Amino acid sequence: MQNFDPNAKVKAVFLYNFTRYFEWPEKMKSGNFIIHIIGTNNSLSGELNRMATSKQVGNQKLEIKNSTSLDATIKPHIIFILSESSDMLKDISAKYKGKGALIVTEKGGLAKSGSAINFVAIDSKLKFEYSKTNAVKAGLKTSEELKSLAIAVD
Amino acid sequence: MLVIWHNQYAQNDLLFDAQKLCNEKNYEQAIPLLEKVIVHPETKGDPASWHIRSYAYLQTYKQSGPTNTAKISLLDTAISSALVSISLDSAKGYSDNNYAFIKNGAATYYKLGTILLQDSLNTGKSEIFYQKYKKYTSIINPSFDFKQKDIEYYNTMGSIFADQYMRNNFDQKHGDIAKMALLKVLELDSKNISANINLGILYYNQGATLMRMMDYDVDLSQLDVIQENAKKLFKQSLPFMIKVYELDPKAEKALESLQGIYSALLDEEKANEFKQKKEALNKK
Numbered sequence: 334m335q336n337f338d339p340n341a342k343v344k345a346v347f348l349y350n351f352t353r354y355f356e357w358p359e360k361m362k363s364g365n366f367i368i369h370i371i372g373t374n375n376s377l378s379g380e381l382n383r384m385a386t387s388k389q390v391g392n393q394k395l396e397i398k399n400s401t402s403l404d405a406t407i408k409p410h411i412i413f414i415l416s417e418s419s420d421m422l423k424d425i426s427a428k429y430k431g432k433g434a435l436i437v438t439e440k441g442g443l444a445k446s447g448s449a450i451n452f453v454a455i456d457s458k459l460k461f462e463y464s465k466t467n468a469v470k471a472g473l474k475t476s477e478e479l480k481s482l483a484i485a486v487d
Numbered sequence: 488m489l490v491i492w493h494n495q496y497a498q499n500d501l502l503f504d505a506q507k508l509c510n511e512k513n514y515e516q517a518i519p520l521l522e523k524v525i526v527h528p529e530t531k532g533d534p535a536s537w538h539i540r541s542y543a544y545l546q547t548y549k550q551s552g553p554t555n556t557a558k559i560s561l562l563d564t565a566i567s568s569a570l571v572s573i574s575l576d577s578a579k580g581y582s583d584n585n586y587a588f589i590k591n592g593a594a595t596y597y598k599l600g601t602i603l604l605q606d607s608l609n610t611g612k613s614e615i616f617y618q619k620y621k622k623y624t625s626i627i628n629p630s631f632d633f634k635q636k637d638i639e640y641y642n643t644m645g646s647i648f649a650d651q652y653m654r655n656n657f658d659q660k661h662g663d664i665a666k667m668a669l670l671k672v673l674e675l676d677s678k679n680i681s682a683n684i685n686l687g688i689l690y691y692n693q694g695a696t697l698m699r700m701m702d703y704d705v706d707l708s709q710l711d712v713i714q715e716n717a718k719k720l721f722k723q724s725l726p727f728m729i730k731v732y733e734l735d736p737k738a739e740k741a742l743e744s745l746q747g748i749y750s751a752l753l754d755e756e757k758a759n760e761f762k763q764k765k766e767a768l769n770k771k
Contacts, residue, residue: 456718
C-alpha cells in the first residue's frame with residue numbers, strides 16, 4: 334500500500350479551507366500564518382509542511398509549528414489540538430480568548446467545550462462541528478457560509 | 488532435434504534437397520523448396536513433406552532469436568504444418584516428432600506470453616499468445632486442466648500491473664489491467680491469497696490516490712465528493728483483505744493492510760485492533 338495517510342491530507346485541506354471562512358484580527362495579518370499542532374502526528378505534520386511549500390494565506394506564508402505543550406512564544410492563527418492532547422483544551426481556550434486563534438480539535442463533544450471547529454467521523458468521512466460562539470470568543474470574524482457546510486453546535 | 492523420415496519420394500528432388508539442407512542446418516534455404524514440395528502433386532499429400540516443413544520453420548524461428556515476436560509467423564507455420572502432417576499420417580510414422588514440435592511451439596507461446604506481460608503496450612498480444620499456448624497444449628493433451636496455468640498466468644499479469652500502477656504514478660490504465668487479471672484469478676480460485684492481497688491493495692491505492700492528487704485548496708463541497716469516492720474504493724478493498732485474514736490470520740501483510748484500510752475509513756477501533764494483532768504477531 335502506498336505510504337500515504339489519506340486522513341492527514343483531508344485535515345490539511347480542511348485547515349486550509351478554514352482560512353477562507355474566518356477573518357483574523359488586523360494585527361495578525363502580517364508575518365507568517367502559523368498553524369500550531371499540539372500533540373504528535375507525523376503524517377499530519379508532514380502533510381501540512383508539504384502544503385506550506387505551495388500555499389499561502391493571502392500574502393502570508395504558511396508556517397507549521399509542532400509541540401506537545403503550549404509554547405507562549407508562538408502566536409498561532411490556528412491551534413490544532415490533537416485527540417491525545419484534548420485535555421489541554423480548557424487551558425488553551427482560556428489563554429487564547431480574544432487573541433485571534435482558531436482552535437480546532439478532533440474529539441467528540443469538544444465544540445461544546447471550547448473549540449470553534451471539531452473534526453468528527455460520520456459514515457466513514459471526515460466532517461466538522463462548528464461553534465460560532467467559540468469562534469467569536471476567540472476574537473475571529475466569522476462567515477455565515479461556513480455554518481451551512483458544517484454541523485452547527487450552537 | 489533430428490528429423491528422420493521415410494524417404495518414400497526420393498524421386499522428388501525438391502524434397503530430397505530440402506531434407507539435405509535441413510540436415511546441414513540450412514533451414515532458411517530449405518524453406519523455398521518446401522513451399523514447392525507442399526503443392527507438388529507427388530508430395531503434397533505426404534506427411535513427410537509437412538513434417539519437414541514444420542521442422543524447417545521451427546528451426547528458422549529458433550535461429551531468429553529465442554523470444555522473437557516479430558518472426559512469430561514462422562512458429563505459426565511450423566505448428567500448422569505439423570497439424571497437417573498429423574492429419575495425413577495414418578501410419579503415425581511422424582506423430583511423435585509432430586507432437587513434439589507442437590509441444591515446443593506451445594511452450595514458446597507460453598514463454599512469450601509471460602515475457603510480453605512486462606510491457607503494458609503488449610498485454611493484448613500476451614493474452615493472444617497465452618490462448619495459443621492453451622490451444623496447442625489441448626491438441627497434445629486434450630484432457631489437460633488449465634486451471635492452475637490460468638491462475639499462474641493471470642496472477643502474474645495482476646502482480647506485474649499492480650506494481651506498474653504504483654511505479655507509474657498510479658496510472659489508471661495499469662490499475663484496470665491488474666484488476667481485470669486478478670478478478671479472473673478469483674473467479675477460478677476465490678481463496679487465492681496473492682490475488683486477494685493484490686486486489687485489496689489496488690482498491691486501497693486507488694482510493695488513496697484520489698486523496699493524494701487532490702489540491703489543498705479544493706473547496707469543501709468538492710472535498711466531500713472526493714471523500715465519498717475514496718470511501719467507496721476503501722470499502723471495496725476491505726473484503727479482499729478480510730478474506731486473506733480469514734485464510735491466514737497470521738498474514739502480516741493482511742494485518743497491516745487492514746489497519747490502514749480501517750484507518751482510512753476512520754474506524755480507529757478496528758484499525759487499533761489490527762495494529763495490536765500485528766504487534767502481538769511480531770512479539771512471538
